[in-house]
Amino acid sequence: MVASGPTEPDDDGPPAQGGGGADGDLPEAAGRRLGGSSFSSGLTVPDFAACLQMGLEPVGLVQGFCVMQWGWYGSGSPYMRGMTPYAFGGNAPRGAYSETYSCPHGGYVYSNEHRIWGQNYQQPWVESAWAQGFGSAYARMVEEAAEVGAHGIIGVVDTTRHLADMNVTEFHILGTAVVVQGGAAPPGGTPWTTYLAGQRLAKLVEAGYMPVSVVAALSSVRVWAYCVTEMLMEGTLSRFGGGYLPVSEVEQLSRAHIAARSLAREHVRSQLGNDTLQGASIVANTQSLAQGDEVIECALRGTRVRRFKDFDPLPAPRPTVRLT
Amino acid sequence: MSEPTRAGAAPADTDLRAEMRQAAASLGSPSHDPPGRAVTSDLSVDEGLLLHSIGWEAVDVVFGSSVVSIPPMVWTWGSGEITAASEAHNQAVRSAARHLEEQCANVRGHGVVGVRVEVEVQRHHVDVELTGTAVRPVRGKDRSSPFVSDLSARDFTLLHNAGWGPIGLAFGASFVYAPRRSMGTTMRQSSQNVELTNFTEAMYAAREAGMEHMQRSALDMGAQGIVAVRVSEGPMWFANHAIGFTAWGTAVRLEAESHQYLRPEVVLPLDDAVVEFEAQSLR
Numbered sequence: 282m283v284a285s286g287p288t289e290p291d292d293d294g295p296p297a298q299g300g301g302g303a304d305g306d307l308p309e310a311a312g313r314r315l316g317g318s319s320f321s322s323g324l325t326v327p328d329f330a331a332c333l334q335m336g337l338e339p340v341g342l343v344q345g346f347c348v349m350q351w352g353w354y355g356s357g358s359p360y361m362r363g364m365t366p367y368a369f370g371g372n373a374p375r376g377a378y379s380e381t382y383s384c385p386h387g388g389y390v391y392s393n394e395h396r397i398w399g400q401n402y403q404q405p406w407v408e409s410a411w412a413q414g415f416g417s418a419y420a421r422m423v424e425e426a427a428e429v430g431a432h433g434i435i436g437v438v439d440t441t442r443h444l445a446d447m448n449v450t451e452f453h454i455l456g457t458a459v460v461v462q463g464g465a466a467p468p469g470g471t472p473w474t475t476y477l478a479g480q481r482l483a484k485l486v487e488a489g490y491m492p493v494s495v496v497a498a499l500s501s502v503r504v505w506a507y508c509v510t511e512m513l514m515e516g517t518l519s520r521f522g523g524g525y526l527p528v529s530e531v532e533q534l535s536r537a538h539i540a541a542r543s544l545a546r547e548h549v550r551s552q553l554g555n556d557t558l559q560g561a562s563i564v565a566n567t568q569s570l571a572q573g574d575e576v577i578e579c580a581l582r583g584t585r586v587r588r589f590k591d592f593d594p595l596p597a598p599r600p601t602v603r604l605t
Numbered sequence: 606m607s608e609p610t611r612a613g614a615a616p617a618d619t620d621l622r623a624e625m626r627q628a629a630a631s632l633g634s635p636s637h638d639p640p641g642r643a644v645t646s647d648l649s650v651d652e653g654l655l656l657h658s659i660g661w662e663a664v665d666v667v668f669g670s671s672v673v674s675i676p677p678m679v680w681t682w683g684s685g686e687i688t689a690a691s692e693a694h695n696q697a698v699r700s701a702a703r704h705l706e707e708q709c710a711n712v713r714g715h716g717v718v719g720v721r722v723e724v725e726v727q728r729h730h731v732d733v734e735l736t737g738t739a740v741r742p743v744r745g746k747d748r749s750s751p752f753v754s755d756l757s758a759r760d761f762t763l764l765h766n767a768g769w770g771p772i773g774l775a776f777g778a779s780f781v782y783a784p785r786r787s788m789g790t791t792m793r794q795s796s797q798n799v800e801l802t803n804f805t806e807a808m809y810a811a812r813e814a815g816m817e818h819m820q821r822s823a824l825d826m827g828a829q830g831i832v833a834v835r836v837s838e839g840p841m842w843f844a845n846h847a848i849g850f851t852a853w854g855t856a857v858r859l860e861a862e863s864h865q866y867l868r869p870e871v872v873l874p875l876d877d878a879v880v881e882f883e884a885q886s887l888r
Contacts, residue, residue: 335621335622336621433629461625461626467629481649481650484651484654486625487624489637513730514674516677516678528673528674528676528689528693530672530696530697531672550642550645553643557643557644558646559650560646560647560650561647563736581666589631590627591637597659598655600763600867601872603873
């Protein structure tokens with residue numbers, strides 16, 4: 282359920298998942314192209330100039346792709362999607378988030394359609410599939426960089442898009458492979474990676490942080506609304522209280538939204554060890570399926586950085602007024 | 606590619622290259638930070654450095670969410686404020702801010718800065734999402750009631766240096782009916798360019814009530830004022846005869862003995878003036 286950069290010898294956290302299948306599958310043409318005498322770079326001209334100032338020599342634009350199908354594989358499949366694993370007596374994955382809500386009205390006494398039961402639950406199979414797609418694309422990009430002897434990859438950009446009407450997602454990740462002039466090869470020969478480039482990367486290093494890897498994770502929470510959530514969300518007349526339902530918090534949904542974001546944060550944190558996540562970007566997407574039924578997905582990404590020198594307080598900045 | 610050579614290169618270049626080499630070599634060693642909970646932050650590098658300059662640091666990315674229901678049939682006919690909708694909106698923000706404060710307190714933060722406020726008003730519910738970074742002084746003691754602020758880390762630093770401190774997110778919303786015109790008035794005005802006073806008056810009523818709610822929420826927190834107030838107003842797609850007005854900002858209080866004047870330095874950029882296109886030159 283997490284995807285990130287290299288697993289290092291000193292890492293205390295769990296090993297990165299999802300990179301499987303990428304080793305040794307660099308296309309032959311890519312190997313020939315990367316072995317050429319010229320370099321390519323995805324950096325802007327200012328970032329390119331800043332890169333040279335820092336002693337980083339661009340050696341090639343490196344990329345990784347992975348296309349994943351979101352299928353329905355039946356109950357028990359690791360990629361199962363679209364139905365609850367708990368409905369047929371399935372066991373919740375150990376440690377996964379789930380909360381159950383029960384009808385306070387007496388259940389089927391009123392109607393067979395009355396939702397006597399509701400649940401919020403984490404969908405680790407969706408998270409794993411996303412991590413496999415992202416992780417494979419990432420591993421392929423890093424493999425290209427290692428092929429050309431790069432020490433790191435800067436200015437990483439990743440995109441995830443759905444291909445039309447096919448229930449298929451394309452993961453694409455690219456960056457500029459660089460060599461640190463006069464620097465040692467990275468531990469294990471695996472290049473470090475960062476979303477930063479140019480001036481922002483220079484400031485990071487000057488502040489005493491070194492990028493370790495880009496880190497990204499997706500969390501997925503499914504909401505099966507129970508009767509109270511359904512009625513509050515569709516604004517139905519309450520048949521049980523004899524009047525309108527009052528203004529009230531939809532507890533089940535509020536908790537699901539917080540859970541989705543917190544899970545994404547914990548997935549990323551599990552990859553940080555004792556390092557720091559810098560410049561986190563959080564994108565949440567809610568897909569409404571029916572009144573109160575939702576799938577909430579939250580993607581969190583950023584650069585894992587490590588402090589390489591002690592905290593050095595900066596002088597207080599001087600406020601300025603521009604005469605323009 | 607060979608190393609670029611340039612006559613008179615600044616000494617800082619050499620230092621930066623040496624730092625880069627030192628940084629790259631450090632990847633084989635553990636972090637200089639003491640072992641503990643990993644820090645997450647959505648602040649930029651600049652913002653992190655600015656916080657460090659006043660002795661503060663990021664602790665964790667924190668979230669607050671709330672979905673509050675609006676009873677049925679409140680949007681259609683009536684007059685005056687739609688109190689159920691206003692109440693739902695204000696309750697959703699209060700609840701989301703409370704979740705944010707709880708998460709901040711759990712990681713021993715003193716407050717949350719750079720809070721991104723996302724509000725969605727639907728016919729039957731209001732959704733509020735708040736996201737920000739919990740921060741604290743580097744060697745500060747725990748604080749019992751964390752603050753929530755939508756000020757950027759840059760603005761927070763400026764406010765701090767001026768002797769003020771944020772204490773919370775002040776929020777106010779109001780929804781007001783724009784009464785329907787009579788059949789006769791509608792017919793008479795159909796061919797006129799005329800102000801629709803029902804909507805203008807509804808807008809004024811919503812603004813007054815919304816601003817009142819916001820100021821009251823700030824006073825309840827013990828604030829002396831609200832900075833960086835933002836407003837949004839207009840009709841909702843599902844309610845043609847209702848006007849909504851929302852205002853929010855950061856409630857602040859003077860923490861120093863008196864306001865600290867910053868005395869900014871005047872800077873005259875030596876850039877070329879921008880040459881703008883002038884339509885008159887075509888005559």
